[in-house]
Amino acid sequence: MRLYLVRRLTGSLVTLIGVAVLVFLLLRVLPGDEITARFGIESGSLTPAQRESLERYYGLDQPLVVQFFTWLGSVLTGNFGISVTSGSSVARLIGRALPVTIELAVLSTLIGAVLGVSVGVMAASNPNGFRDGAGQTFGLLGLGIPNFVIASAIIAFLAQRFGYFPAAASYVDFWEDPLINLQQQLYPALTLGVALAAATMRTTRSAFIEAASQDFVRTARGKGLSARRVKWRHVLGNSLTPIVTIVGIQFGYLLGGTIIVEEIFALPGMGRLVLTGISQREYAVVQSSVLVIAALFVVVNLLVDLAYARIDPRVRLT
Amino acid sequence: MSAPVLEVRDLTTVLNLAQGPVEVVRGVSLDVGAGETVGLVGESGCGKTMAMLSVMGLHPQPPAEIVAGEVIVGGRDIRKLSEEERRMVRGAQVAMVYQDPMTSLNPLMRIGDQIGEVLVAHGRSADEARNRTVEILGQVGIPQPRRAAESYPHEYSGGMRQRAMIAMALALHPQVLIADEPTTALDVTIQQQIITLVTDLQQAMGMAVIWVTHDLGVVARVAERILVMYGGHIVERGPTDQVFRDPEHPYTAGLLESIPRVRGAERHPLRQIPGAPPDPTHQPTGCPFHPRCPNAVEKCVSEMPPLTERGGADHAEHWAACWVPPEEWVA
Numbered sequence: 001m002r003l004y005l006v007r008r009l010t011g012s013l014v015t016l017i018g019v020a021v022l023v024f025l026l027l028r029v030l031p032g033d034e035i036t037a038r039f040g041i042e043s044g045s046l047t048p049a050q051r052e053s054l055e056r057y058y059g060l061d062q063p064l065v066v067q068f069f070t071w072l073g074s075v076l077t078g079n080f081g082i083s084v085t086s087g088s089s090v091a092r093l094i095g096r097a098l099p100v101t102i103e104l105a106v107l108s109t110l111i112g113a114v115l116g117v118s119v120g121v122m123a124a125s126n127p128n129g130f131r132d133g134a135g136q137t138f139g140l141l142g143l144g145i146p147n148f149v150i151a152s153a154i155i156a157f158l159a160q161r162f163g164y165f166p167a168a169a170s171y172v173d174f175w176e177d178p179l180i181n182l183q184q185q186l187y188p189a190l191t192l193g194v195a196l197a198a199a200t201m202r203t204t205r206s207a208f209i210e211a212a213s214q215d216f217v218r219t220a221r222g223k224g225l226s227a228r229r230v231k232w233r234h235v236l237g238n239s240l241t242p243i244v245t246i247v248g249i250q251f252g253y254l255l256g257g258t259i260i261v262e263e264i265f266a267l268p269g270m271g272r273l274v275l276t277g278i279s280q281r282e283y284a285v286v287q288s289s290v291l292v293i294a295a296l297f298v299v300v301n302l303l304v305d306l307a308y309a310r311i312d313p314r315v316r317l318t
Numbered sequence: 319m320s321a322p323v324l325e326v327r328d329l330t331t332v333l334n335l336a337q338g339p340v341e342v343v344r345g346v347s348l349d350v351g352a353g354e355t356v357g358l359v360g361e362s363g364c365g366k367t368m369a370m371l372s373v374m375g376l377h378p379q380p381p382a383e384i385v386a387g388e389v390i391v392g393g394r395d396i397r398k399l400s401e402e403e404r405r406m407v408r409g410a411q412v413a414m415v416y417q418d419p420m421t422s423l424n425p426l427m428r429i430g431d432q433i434g435e436v437l438v439a440h441g442r443s444a445d446e447a448r449n450r451t452v453e454i455l456g457q458v459g460i461p462q463p464r465r466a467a468e469s470y471p472h473e474y475s476g477g478m479r480q481r482a483m484i485a486m487a488l489a490l491h492p493q494v495l496i497a498d499e500p501t502t503a504l505d506v507t508i509q510q511q512i513i514t515l516v517t518d519l520q521q522a523m524g525m526a527v528i529w530v531t532h533d534l535g536v537v538a539r540v541a542e543r544i545l546v547m548y549g550g551h552i553v554e555r556g557p558t559d560q561v562f563r564d565p566e567h568p569y570t571a572g573l574l575e576s577i578p579r580v581r582g583a584e585r586h587p588l589r590q591i592p593g594a595p596p597d598p599t600h601q602p603t604g605c606p607f608h609p610r611c612p613n614a615v616e617k618c619v620s621e622m623p624p625l626t627e628r629g630g631a632d633h634a635e636h637w638a639a640c641w642v643p644p645e646e647w648v649a
Contacts, residue, residue, distance in 0.1 A: 213378075215421040222376050222416075223436040223486065224409030227401070237426050312426055313470040 001309065001316045008305045012298045019294040020075075023287055024068050075291065081284030090288045093273060097257075098292065101269035103174060104192070104262075105254035107185055111193025113247045116200025120243075121236060123201065124208035135201060142198025151191045151264045158187065171268055188265040192258060196250045203246045207239035214238065240311045248304035252297040322349040322390075323493040323526055324373070324412065329387035331365075331372045334380055335599065342598045343369045344550035345387070350494055350526045355517075357541030357558065358530045359573065363595045365550040366530045367417075370496050374414050375404055391494075410440045413487035414496040415516075418503045419479035423471040430455075430467025433486045440490055450489060457522075458485040459515060477508035484516065491523055498530045513540065534577055538562060543635075546570045549596050549606025552625060556636030566628050566638035568647065569607050605641070613647045 046054070055061045059070060074081075080090035123135030174181040211217070212235045220234040221227075257271025270289060277285035309315045331343035343365045350356050360366050371377040373389050375396065388395045391411050396404050416422045424432055430451050437447035448467075455463035458481040471479055480500055487495055497516060501509035517540055520527050529541055537544055537558060544561050546554040546569065554567040565571040572591035593610040596602055602609050608618040618641055625639040 215416065215418060216424040218371075218376050218378075219416065219422045219483070219486075220424065220435075222374055222408055222414050223439060224405045224407070225435060225439045226405060229435075229439070234424055234427075238424070314425060314472050 004309055004316055005306075008302055012302050015298050016295060019298075020072060020291060021068070023290050023294075024071060027283055027287055028064065075288065080288035083282055083285050085280050085282060090284050093285060094270075094289060094292055097268055097270045097273040097289075099174070100171070100267055101255060101257050101262075101271070103181075103185055104189055104258070104267065104269060105251055107189035108192035108196060108254055109247060109251040111189055112196025112200055112250060113243075115193060115197035116247075117204050117236075117243060119197065120201040120204025121208055121231070124205045124212070125231065127209055132205075135205065139198045139201045139205075142194050142201070145195075147191055147195055147258075148260050148264060150194060151188070151261055154187050154191055155264065171266070184265070184267070188258075188261045188267060191261055191265075192254065196247075199250070200243065200246055203242050204239065207242045208235055211235045211238040237311075241308060244304060244307045244311065248300055248307070252300040255296045255300065256293045321352065323352045323392070324348075324350040324528075325388070325390040326369075326373060327388040327390070329369065329372055329384065329389065331368055331377055331382055331384050333382055333598065337599065339383075339385070340598045341601070342382070342550050343372055346547075346550075346552055348545055348552065348555070350528060352493065352526060353520070353524045354526045354543070355520065355541045356526070356528050357537030357544040358528055358547060359532060359534060359537055359544060360547035361532055361573075361595050363598075364547045365598075366547050367498055369547070370414065370498055370528065370530055374408060374412060374496065376408075376414070406440065409436050409487075409492070410490045411492055412494045412496065413490070413492040414498060415480070415483050415487050415500045417499045419476055419483050419500075420503065422483055423479055425471055427470075428467065429469055429471060429474070429482050433467070433482070433489055436486055436489050451485075454485040454489050455482070457519065458482070458488070459511075460485070476504050477511065480504060480508075480512055481515065484512075484519070488519060488523065488525075492525055494526045494528065495520070496528045496530065499532070501531075501533075501536070516540075534562075534573060546573070549601060550598065551606065551622070551639065553607065553640070554638040555625075556628075556638075557634070560634075560636050564636075564644070566636060566644060567607075567640045568611050568613050568642075570638075571644075571647075572610075605639070613642045615642055617641050 052061070059067060062070070078091060080094065082088070083090055083093055086093070119135045119138055123132040123139075126132055171184060172180045216238075217230060217234055220230045225234075255270075257269050257274060259271040259275055261267070262269045262271040263275075270293065274286060274289050274293075276282070277289065326346060326348045329343055329346045330341060332339040332341050346365075346369050348356070348358075358366050358370070368377060368382065372382070372384050375389075377384065384397065387397075389397055391407055396407050399407070423429070427435075430448075433451045433454065434444070434447035437450055438444065442450065451467055452463045455466050460466045460478060460481050466474075466478075466482075471482075474482065480503075484500070495516070500516070501512050504512060513536060516527060519525075527540075529537060531537060541558050544555065544558045545552050546561070546567060548569045554561060554565065554570045556566075561570060562574060565574055569591070572589075575589040576591065578588050591610055596606050596609070602619075604620050605611070605614070605618045605622055608614040611618065621641075623639045623641045625637050628636045628638055
């Protein structure tokens with residue numbers, strides 16, 4: 001188990017370093033540099049001397065390696081730089097957007113997992129029966145209907161029934177007013193959750209059917225266990241690995257922000273932050289956001305690996 | 319024979335396939351007396367395992383379905399019981415040990431929990447279950463039973479896992495143990511240990527055992543009576559020594575001749591029955607054995623012979639389903 005943990009941790013660290021290098025290089029490779037970004041077309045009229053002094057000011061005269069480690073050093077000490085357009089620190093911007101995204105991700109994943117696993121088990125309990133057909137139809141619809149359609153339908157319903165229109169300016173933090181906050185988060189979470197549930201349902205269904213055909217399930221029934229115990233303990237227990245995998249991937253993906261849903265429901269999350277950052281050439285914002293998102297993704301993957309070991313004792317040996 | 323603890327009457331199980339129902343167990347009847355050992359033999363694909371799974375109610379549904387017959391345990395036809403009552407019979411009165419111990423245990427659960435689960439499902443308290451689990455693990459010869467209970471199946475060899483399976487089956491002192499080729503997947507040396515273990519435990523606990531096997535050597539050693547199955551039918555049954563000495567069905571005779579004998583007067587070149595058991599979807603008409611039978615006559619092709627009692631004072635309780643008496647056999 002210790003070896004397993006050490007291996008996963010090392011893997012995570014290597015991934016993170018890789019992401020840092022990649023993000024750093026990508027931004028250097030893109031046409032234009034920070035000076036161009038800041039001065040726009042006027043940067044063409046800078047004299048070589050002015051440009052040189054600006055480069056020295058921003059540290060751009062240093063070799064790439066030095067620049068990388070300077071940046072990495074400041075990121076590690078929590079200094080993500082300053083957003084040029086808003087003037088506030090990038091750390092503060094991320095600090096505001098990240099909780100919105102994390103809350104949305106947690107809620108959507110919960111809805112998706114609970115709905116997906118229950119419909120999946122229901123469908124798999126009687127393959128090709130009526131419930132299976134209903135479950136599969138739900139799965140196809142959930143996968144097939146794009147997010148923005150579901151979202152628009154929900155918004156139309158909300159506006160008509162409650163006269164409610166989402167607006168970014170009116171977003172309320174959970175700590176300020178949990179009730180209003182949950183109201184604002186619930187509908188986007190439902191929108192995302194339904195789509196996630198469809199994928200989880202299909203994974204659950206096939207994993208469950210496969211596990212149900214195993215010999216040990218026959219043993220369990222032969223012992224005189226109740227049908228319920230056989231189903232939830234023995235069959236579902238042995239279908240958990242693929243389910244955890246898909247739910248983990250979904251959660252990690254959601255932590256990167258969901259541009260369409262955030263946009264429609266006017267949630268000031270990571271998706272919007274990155275999108276605005278890109279359109280305004282806010283390199284510091286984009287660079288740091290991507291790094292934070294990647295770090296979270298790596299952490300989620302690590303948690304999924306730990307879950308595998310928790311589920312299956314054989315994994316602890318590898 | 320003492321009063322039967324398990325009676326099966328005309329059990330018929332079909333597989334509902336796309337081309338229609340296919341009979342895999344065809345009117346099987348058998349009695350098992352208290353403490354008795356019965357051998358159920360036949361090649362693979364003769365319906366032995368499906369018959370036993372049907373008795374337990376563990377036949378894979380779908381596609382398998384019991385369409386007729388009675389399974390009487392403790393005076394009650396379990397097919398007429400509610401699902402809950404049936405559940406209480408399984409594992410407590412009739413228990414089963416399966417062919418492959420490598421796949422028959424849940425890989426994610428500790429061995430002790432898997433045994434304790436049986437006890438709890440049948441109304442024992444958690445404390446009782448824990449104590450009994452350690453006790454029974456010791457009884458089946460697993461060293462350090464307390465530690466074994468905490469282990470996972472993958473930490474155990476095939477032989478040890480089969481011991482754990484036996485412990486699980488016997489935890490509640492069932493009256494009947496169905497041992498479905500429990501040694502097939504094991505090394506030869508381990509096979510002997512498992513056979514000895516089951517016969518020892520049988521004597522200690524007084525349960526009846528149905529040995530399902532294609533190994534006639536095992537049957538000769540352990541079984542008082544033998545049932546021979548072919549093409550879903552019981553084609554011969556009787557006391558083991560009688561059936562071995564004077565088989566009344568050509569299939570039984572063929573099986574006996576396929577046993578290698580390397581020593582003594584009985585030494586003969588190894589023979590085999592040509593062909594293979596019928597595919598249940600293409601059952602021959604009449605007697606299912608006639609395409610492979612050297613003694614088949616015209617009637618065998620058209621009509622299935624009934625299981626009839628064979629005469630003679632020394633043929634007590636010896637039944638066979640064959641139109642042609644042994645005196646008229648060509649081989």
